[in-house]
Structure formats: C-alpha cells, structure tokens
Amino acid sequence: MSLKGLAPAALLLWGAAPAFAHVPALPHTAQFTEDRELWITLATDSLDDVQGTLRGPGMTAPAPTRTKNGVSMMKVRESQLFRISELMHEKYKRCAGFLAHETETEASEAMEKAGAPEQPQKALVTYTLDNADTANALIADLQEPNLYDTIVKLSSYTTRYYKSATGAEAALWLKTHWAGLAAGRPDVTVEEFVHTNYNQRSIILTIPGTTNASEVVVVGGHLDSTVGSSGSNPSTLSPGADDDASGIASITEVIRSALAQNYRPERTVKFIGYAAEEAGLLGSQDIARWHKNQGINVVGVLQLDMTNFKGSASYDVGVITDYTNAAQNTFLRSLITTYIPALKIVDTKCNYGCSDHASWHNQGFPASFPFEATFNDSNDYIHTVNDTVAQSGNNAVHAVKFSRVTAAYVAELAKGSVNGTEGDTSPPxxxxxxxxxxxxxxxxxxxxxxxxxxxxxxxxxxxxxxxxxxxxxxxxxxxxxxxxxxxxxxxxxxxxxxxxxxxxxxxxxxxxxxNNPSTLAEYNPTLKVPTCATVNTKCDSGTLLTGRGTLGPEQNAPNTLQGACADLSKGTYHSDESNDRIVVSTVDGTPFATGKAVKIEATVWAYASSPTTDKLDLYYAADATAPVWVSLGTLTPSAGQAQTLTKNYTLPSGGALQAVRARFRYGGSTSTTACGKGEYDDHDDLVFAVTK
Structure with missing residues (x-):
C-alpha cells in the first residue's frame, strides 16, 4: 500500500506524535478507473459458486485456483468484486466473505495462515474489571437520538461504495464530524489513512494514552456500503443503514461521550472508520498490515459491523467465535454481564473474511466481534436498496446497546478516567x-x-x-x-x-x-346487575357474583340484565359449577373508551372430577340498556376448583354503559341467546361505563 503525504516521523513516533499526518482531501470528482487484477482468498465451500457467477454474462472467466487449509485463492478483476460480495451475502450471509489482496504473495500468505484462526491466541494483556467509575460514566451519557442521527446521515448518501464520489464524500463527512467532537482537545487527532487505487479514505480518531501510550486499543467499523446488483454504477442506491452506518454510529456516540467527559485513557485508543470493507476488507487490511509492519503493540481490537437490527428475539449480542481471540471474547462477555446485564449473549460464527476483525486477526492481533444477532438471524435487507433505518423501527435502540458494550470495552481495556471520577464526593x-x-x-x-x-x-x-x-x-x-x-x-x-x-x-x-374512583362494582337495582357507573380503568364484581342461584347463596341472583337468564341450583356449592367473579380492565391501563383493548377475567369453580367437561361462554353487549349479545367464544378450565379464565376483546362503539356476560355450564352447548337451560348453568353480567 502507499502512505501518500505521510511524514516518516509520523510513522515512527507512535504515542509521541500523531500516527498519521494530515492529508489534504482529494477532489470528490477524482476517480481511479483502471480495472486492475487482484487476488482473493475465500472459504473453499463457496469457491464453486463464486467461479460460477464469474462465468456469467459480462464477466471474465476466473483464473485457476489453489486451495489449502479450507481456503482457496484465485485471481480476479477489481470490477468483479461487487458480484462476489453480492453472492456471498445472498447465498452464504457473509459480508464480505473474502479477502482481496494486491499480490499473489499476499494471497498465498493469507491462505497459509488459514490453518491458525481456530487455534487459541495468546492474550497480550491481563484482563481486569476494575474501572467501574469510568465505564459507568461513559455508558450513562450515551444517547440513542445521536446514533439515529448518524445512521440517517450516512444512509442519505446514494452509495458509500469505495470507488464512488459519494463514498469519498461520506468518509470526509465522518472526518469532519469526528473532528467537531474533538474540538477543544488538541491532543486528539482525526486523520485520513490514504489507500492506493481508490479515493475513499479510512478515518482514524486517536486519543493518546497517558501512562501506557505504546499499547493501543482499536475500535472500528466500516464506513463504506455496496453498490447492489448493478455493479459499480455510482447511481445505484445503497443506503447501508445497518451495514454499516449502524456500527459507525455506535462508535461515534462512544467518541462523543468520551470527549464530552474529557476521557483520558492510560492506553492509546484508536477509533477507525474503515474504507472498502465490502470489496474484500481492503481498507482494514492496509491498516492492520501497517500497524504490524511498524511494530505497534495493538493489545485489543473490537469490530462493530451491523448493530441496529435485532434479528434474534431471544438474544441481543452474538459473540463471533471464529477468527477471533478466545481470551478477549471471554473478557467481552464479562464486560456485558457486569455493565449491561440485561443484554442476552449467544455465541455464533460468521466464517472466513466476514468483517474487518479478520484483517487484524490475520496479523496476529487479538480481535473480537460483537454482532447484532446470531449470524443466521442477521438482517436480510443488507446489500439492497431496502437497508434503511425503517427496517429497525426508525430508531437506534438496538445500536445503542453496542455503544454501551464499546464504552465498557474501552474503559476496562484502555483504563483511564473521565473528569471528576477520581475522589468525587459531590452528589447529583x-x-x-x-x-x-x-x-x-x-x-x-x-x-x-x-x-x-x-x-x-x-x-x-x-x-x-x-x-x-x-x-x-x-x-x-x-x-x-x-x-x-x-x-x-x-x-x-x-x-x-x-x-x-x-x-x-x-x-x-x-x-x-x-383520588381514583372505586373499581368495585355496586349492585344496580334498575339494571339488576353489578355496575361500575363511573368510567375507570377497571371494573370488578368483587363478591357480588359468588355462588349460583340458591347455592352460596348468590346475592341478587341471577345477576343478569333485567333478570333475563335464570340460574338453576342443582348440586353442591363449591363442589359443582359456579361463576364467582368477573373483572374487566383495559390492557394499557387507561380508562375505558371505544376502541380500547380490554381483558375479561372470569373466576370459576370447576367440577374437580371432570373439569374439562365444564365450559365458559363469554359474550359482550355494546349497550347495556338494550343488550344485543355477541359471542366471544368458549373457554375450558384445565383443572378443578377455583381458577381464572381470560379473554381479550376491543370495546365497540355503543352506549355509555356496556356489558359482558359469563355463562358457566356443565356440558351442553353454546346458545345464540346467551342464555342456557342446563341444570348447572350459572349466568352473570357485569356492566361498566365507557367513554364514547
């Protein structure tokens, strides 16, 4: 790679001087047009499909390949990278799923190293959790709206494809935005890492360490997006909201929180927005290789690629376990359980070359990759025009979880403090x-x-x-x-x-x-049923319905509107069937009103010997003064004696007083009149006021 415009001293004096000298921005219209030859390495299981797609219309037939350690290498044209990337996503859910190399030698070296990724790597530091003040301070200041704004901004570019003018513009916007966050901190640098053969720059914000600056902690995500199935056409819409505007947003909010609180790490921290990830991790490979060649002691790398699509209902964070460092992954899980215990963690794999962490891993640096879901449950909309923030509910609620994880990672790996945490005795x-x-x-x-x-x-x-x-x-x-x-x-x-x-x-x-109105119903002698005459969130019959007819006995039996349905008194109280209580309440806890979802809870006494032969028919009437009963269906008790059966429905448009009816019976069948004649039937109504 070429480091255009970089002073030699800037490459050598890490910790004493900025890592990269300032590079003037290239004109946004400048483009490299040469369709050069590159080498790629990819998992052998995808080789046949990649070769097949490169034999398609408008494609150049692939060159011969070599395979070793489950990885294959082949020579391709740079213009073919977009199609390989699309295939990897569409069939294998890998992003990018391959590594691109400038030379055959680099590709061969990567293939030779492929036997090592599953072997445990040595941890470069001792992992400890002893910096809670700083971690909690950084986490507490993270704000979801800021992440949302960053996602919206980055996804507003037509594409952030690494060889497009808008891709270059997006990188320069990120540099400007990060520099704004660093205003007032002259020790913090925001610089461009210049890559050969394309204008898109990687952006690096560095907070120098105070006592252990030679050790470096890296947090990164890729700032580019794809160009979809239309190839390198720069007008192809590719918003890339989740892939990976979300990861950049998660990182950016940690930067904001850290600099707003004057965070001073002991180890140097680098936040990186990588160029050209979708083209085979080109940008991160350049950067990881540069750090290796310069002998820089990178003690930990965290990758954030796709953080805002909650694809797994049961999990929040998928910890990628392949091509990552096992010791640091254990540290990562401990950070989450300690500082964000509500997050549920699951291990998952993403295969060869799936994101920029692989570039660092291949250079021997410990890397971890917390992902937004299990890999199989990842976002199906990425690499399409539909990768928008709307797919995540037009918010960044999931992405802010990864900001919290990142803040804890930085605080406990880079250590250090924010202003005021040491010796702070002032209460809020x-x-x-x-x-x-x-x-x-x-x-x-x-x-x-x-x-x-x-x-x-x-x-x-x-x-x-x-x-x-x-x-x-x-x-x-x-x-x-x-x-x-x-x-x-x-x-x-x-x-x-x-x-x-x-x-x-x-x-x-x-x-x-x-001063809440009572939720207990009172007997209404005109309607002849328990009634809640004032609009409330709940209406409870209390003990007014306990019993059946003369069994109990039930007060004011039969407790049906105008006495319309008689109860029979065969059997024994609380041995045979009875309906003892009805409660109606709104699901959202607000007062009864037309259109509100409500829940009926009917407490019944079921016959112990054969409870499933008992049935509860539920009905509602939109106007209690002129009831027309509508069936809500039939429920069956699962056990004998007292139990509560529930049913939800929506309050219809109707009168100021509405009603529900419970008919509890032994055997028999439903009745279109909402009245039955079984010897064990118990009918009860409950009336409640509703705002029209």
Whole structure:
C-alpha cells in the first residue's frame, strides 16, 4: 500500500506524535478507473459458486485456483468484486466473505495462515474489571437520538461504495464530524489513512494514552456500503443503514461521550472508520498490515459491523467465535454481564473474511466481534436498496446497546478516567418536575425528574411514600406510576439520583392526592346487575357474583340484565359449577373508551372430577340498556376448583354503559341467546361505563 503525504516521523513516533499526518482531501470528482487484477482468498465451500457467477454474462472467466487449509485463492478483476460480495451475502450471509489482496504473495500468505484462526491466541494483556467509575460514566451519557442521527446521515448518501464520489464524500463527512467532537482537545487527532487505487479514505480518531501510550486499543467499523446488483454504477442506491452506518454510529456516540467527559485513557485508543470493507476488507487490511509492519503493540481490537437490527428475539449480542481471540471474547462477555446485564449473549460464527476483525486477526492481533444477532438471524435487507433505518423501527435502540458494550470495552481495556471520577464526593442534584405539588391524581401518571452531576448521572429512582416504585437510567428521566394500585388520599413523592461513585442526591418531596374512583362494582337495582357507573380503568364484581342461584347463596341472583337468564341450583356449592367473579380492565391501563383493548377475567369453580367437561361462554353487549349479545367464544378450565379464565376483546362503539356476560355450564352447548337451560348453568353480567 502507499502512505501518500505521510511524514516518516509520523510513522515512527507512535504515542509521541500523531500516527498519521494530515492529508489534504482529494477532489470528490477524482476517480481511479483502471480495472486492475487482484487476488482473493475465500472459504473453499463457496469457491464453486463464486467461479460460477464469474462465468456469467459480462464477466471474465476466473483464473485457476489453489486451495489449502479450507481456503482457496484465485485471481480476479477489481470490477468483479461487487458480484462476489453480492453472492456471498445472498447465498452464504457473509459480508464480505473474502479477502482481496494486491499480490499473489499476499494471497498465498493469507491462505497459509488459514490453518491458525481456530487455534487459541495468546492474550497480550491481563484482563481486569476494575474501572467501574469510568465505564459507568461513559455508558450513562450515551444517547440513542445521536446514533439515529448518524445512521440517517450516512444512509442519505446514494452509495458509500469505495470507488464512488459519494463514498469519498461520506468518509470526509465522518472526518469532519469526528473532528467537531474533538474540538477543544488538541491532543486528539482525526486523520485520513490514504489507500492506493481508490479515493475513499479510512478515518482514524486517536486519543493518546497517558501512562501506557505504546499499547493501543482499536475500535472500528466500516464506513463504506455496496453498490447492489448493478455493479459499480455510482447511481445505484445503497443506503447501508445497518451495514454499516449502524456500527459507525455506535462508535461515534462512544467518541462523543468520551470527549464530552474529557476521557483520558492510560492506553492509546484508536477509533477507525474503515474504507472498502465490502470489496474484500481492503481498507482494514492496509491498516492492520501497517500497524504490524511498524511494530505497534495493538493489545485489543473490537469490530462493530451491523448493530441496529435485532434479528434474534431471544438474544441481543452474538459473540463471533471464529477468527477471533478466545481470551478477549471471554473478557467481552464479562464486560456485558457486569455493565449491561440485561443484554442476552449467544455465541455464533460468521466464517472466513466476514468483517474487518479478520484483517487484524490475520496479523496476529487479538480481535473480537460483537454482532447484532446470531449470524443466521442477521438482517436480510443488507446489500439492497431496502437497508434503511425503517427496517429497525426508525430508531437506534438496538445500536445503542453496542455503544454501551464499546464504552465498557474501552474503559476496562484502555483504563483511564473521565473528569471528576477520581475522589468525587459531590452528589447529583435532582428535582421532580411532574406532577406538581398539590396535584390530584387519577389513573396512570408519569413521574418526571431532572438530574445533573459534575460527572454523570447513572440512575434516577422514583419513590412514593419512601417506597421505591421504579427507576430510569436515561435522560429525560421518567416512570409511569399506576395510582390505581395505591389507596386514595395524600401521598408524598420523591426522587433520588445516583452518579458513577454511587453518590446520592435526593430531590425535594412533592405532596399529591390520589383520588381514583372505586373499581368495585355496586349492585344496580334498575339494571339488576353489578355496575361500575363511573368510567375507570377497571371494573370488578368483587363478591357480588359468588355462588349460583340458591347455592352460596348468590346475592341478587341471577345477576343478569333485567333478570333475563335464570340460574338453576342443582348440586353442591363449591363442589359443582359456579361463576364467582368477573373483572374487566383495559390492557394499557387507561380508562375505558371505544376502541380500547380490554381483558375479561372470569373466576370459576370447576367440577374437580371432570373439569374439562365444564365450559365458559363469554359474550359482550355494546349497550347495556338494550343488550344485543355477541359471542366471544368458549373457554375450558384445565383443572378443578377455583381458577381464572381470560379473554381479550376491543370495546365497540355503543352506549355509555356496556356489558359482558359469563355463562358457566356443565356440558351442553353454546346458545345464540346467551342464555342456557342446563341444570348447572350459572349466568352473570357485569356492566361498566365507557367513554364514547
């Protein structure tokens, strides 16, 4: 590779001088057009398919190949790399899935090394978890909207293909953005790493170490995207939001948090946006090889490639175990379980040359690769026009998890501190901003608080009458308190804020009054059923329905609208069938209203000897004053004696009072009139007020 414009001293005085001298940006219109010959290495299992696609229309037939250690090498034209990349993704879910080499010698060396990746590598440092103050401070300041903005910006380029003008522009934008984050820190450098044969630069931000600067920690992701199936056409749309604007966004937010808090690592930290990953890891290979040739002691590498698509419902982080360092992977898992314990981890593999960590691994540096899912569950939209942030719900919620992992990795591997963490005894300041003092509260209420600290706030807790109700770790701090579960009357609210040293700052207390209408129904002698006459979030029959007819006995039997359905009294109380209670509540905890999802909970007493012969028919009526019953289906108890059966439905448009009916029976069949005549039938209605 060529290091254009770099002063020799800049290459030698690592830690004492910037690693790379500033290189003026090339004009965005400059392009290298030569379709040169390259060599690639790839997993042998994909060789036949790669050769097949290169024999297709418009392609040059591939040159002969050599194979060793499960890896093959072959000579190709640079213009063919895009098609190889597409095939690797489409058939093998590998990205890029191969390494491109300038010379046959480099390719041959890579093939020879391929027998070593599964062998354990020696750890270059002792892994310890003893820098919690710094890790917690960096993690606490990470903000999801910042990641989202970075993803949106990078994916707004038509393509970030490494040989396109917009690909070069995207790299220079990243350099400018990182330099802005580093304003006010003259010790921090943001530089371009110039590659031969294409204009896209890799971007490197370096925070020099304080006491152990000769040891280097690297965090990287690739800034380029593909050009899709249209080849090197620069107008081909390739937003690359997940692959890999998301990884760059996760890294960028860690940079912002670190520099905003004046982070001073003991070891030197390099954050890198690699060029030309999709073309066979070209950019990262240049950089890893340069570090090896210069004798730079890189003690750890973390790769972030695709962080914002949660493809696995059961897992948050897939730890790539092939072509990575086993000891550092163990360290990575420990970081996650210690600092982000809510994240669920799974091991997975991604095969040969799947991302830039492989470039460092091949040079003998310890590398790890936390991935957004298991590899088989990765994002199917990458390498297409549909790789947009919309595929991740138009947010960066998943990507911020990887920022937290990265912040912990940097804090515990590079060590060091942020301003104020050492000897900090100052507690945070906190204040409840809502609800206001003296407020009368009904139903669910959002408690909000402001909290500030000289270093960083890590958590705010919310208390009711000095009892902890909930907490939040991300500003703006809030918690939804359902006052329905609290007795009516006067209550005192307060908050506590914590910083990285576990200093605690309590807010002034706020006095409020809870005044929820009762959720217990009262018997309505006009309707002749238990009724909740005031709109609420819940209506509970309480004990008004206990029993069946004269068994129990049931108060106000039969408790059906206008006494429409009679109960029979055959059998023995709480040996034979009865419906004892009905509760209706909204699913989201807000008051009853047209269109709301509600849940019916019917507590029944089933016959112990044969409970599955008992059946519960449920109905609803949109207007309790003129009921037309609609069936909600039939439920079967799974065991004898008391149990609760549930059913959800949506409140229809109708009257101000609506109703549900439970008919519990032994055998028999459903009734179109919602009334039965079985000897063990128990019919009960519950009426509740609804906002139209």
């Amino acid at each position: 300041a906190s204040v409840l901003t809502s609800p206001a003092s003296g407020a009368t509260l009904v139903g669910p209420v959002t408690l909000t608080a402001n909290a500030t600290d000289n270093v960083a706030v890590t958590k705010v807790e919310f208390y009711v009458d000095n009892v902890l109700k909930g907490s939040d770790t991300t500003a703006p701090y809030s918690f939804v308190w359902d006052t329905v579960s609290t007795p009516n009357g006067a209550h005192v609210l307060s908050a506590k804020a914590y910083d990285t040293r576990q200093n605690v700052g309590a807010s002034p207390s706020v006095s409020v009054t809870v």
